[in-house]
Amino acid sequence: MRCMRPLGPSELSIYREHLLRLDAEDRRLRFGCAVDDSAIDAHVRRLRVDADRILALLDEEGSVVAAAHIARIGDLAAELAFSVDGRWRRRGLCRALFEHALSWARSRGIRRVYLAFLSENGAMRTLARDVGMSLQVNASEVLGELMLPSPTPFSVLRELAAEQAALWPAALRPFDSEADPAPAFQPAA
Numbered sequence: 001m002r003c004m005r006p007l008g009p010s011e012l013s014i015y016r017e018h019l020l021r022l023d024a025e026d027r028r029l030r031f032g033c034a035v036d037d038s039a040i041d042a043h044v045r046r047l048r049v050d051a052d053r054i055l056a057l058l059d060e061e062g063s064v065v066a067a068a069h070i071a072r073i074g075d076l077a078a079e080l081a082f083s084v085d086g087r088w089r090r091r092g093l094c095r096a097l098f099e100h101a102l103s104w105a106r107s108r109g110i111r112r113v114y115l116a117f118l119s120e121n122g123a124m125r126t127l128a129r130d131v132g133m134s135l136q137v138n139a140s141e142v143l144g145e146l147m148l149p150s151p152t153p154f155s156v157l158r159e160l161a162a163e164q165a166a167l168w169p170a171a172l173r174p175f176d177s178e179a180d181p182a183p184a185f186q187p188a189a
């Protein structure tokens, strides 16, 4: 079943496979520089159980089709990074992951969230602006920053319920073309 949930430490190989499916240009946009397969292997090996969270969207076969990497910086801050499989783009998956990642971070007392992306990355610029990030442009890179409100009992409960339900985002746009190889979206029952 399609679902959205954090990956456990023993599931990082499916995150690695997702990153390896990105082509050269997507890898450059994701990591800010050219990245080969061995660098992706090293990146996944370096993930820390206590500080790195991978929030993933999984398809029916259990493959990761989109992911948010939430990297904690101390107790009060985190950096986000996103990736979506090519054939699943422009349907709102990153937007849904972004919102969920912010709610996950707020529930854990994280007060400041950062997002670094290359200045030509139109999708990330749109999304960063839409969630209210302030953007600072430094040559070819943009740094987004957002202060999160303190968690409330209600916000924590809502996030916990969302994590338990592991629901696939309900408001995705359909694919544009019938020739698209991915299956048409069916809302979760």
Ligand SMILES: CC(C)(COP(=O)(O)OP(=O)(O)OC[C@H]1O[C@@H](n2cnc3c(N)ncnc32)[C@H](O)[C@@H]1OP(=O)(O)O)[C@@H](O)C(=O)NCCC(=O)NCCS
Pocket (backbone or CB within 6 Å): 026, 027, 029, 030, 031, 080, 081, 082, 083, 084, 085, 088, 089, 090, 091, 092, 093, 094, 095, 096, 115, 116, 117, 121, 122, 123, 124, 126, 127
């Ligand atoms: C960037 C990326 C994560 C976006 O994923 P996505 O699921 O296609 O994004 P969404 O469908 O949620 O789109 C978000 C918004 O950006 C806009 N957008 C999407 N692709 C865009 C593009 N290439 N140029 C300009 N705007 C774009 C969408 O129109 C949408 O806005 P809307 O809802 O107002 O229409 C995906 O393209 C990707 O994985 N790229 C390679 C890796 C990367 O760049 N990672 C980011 C590093 S932090």
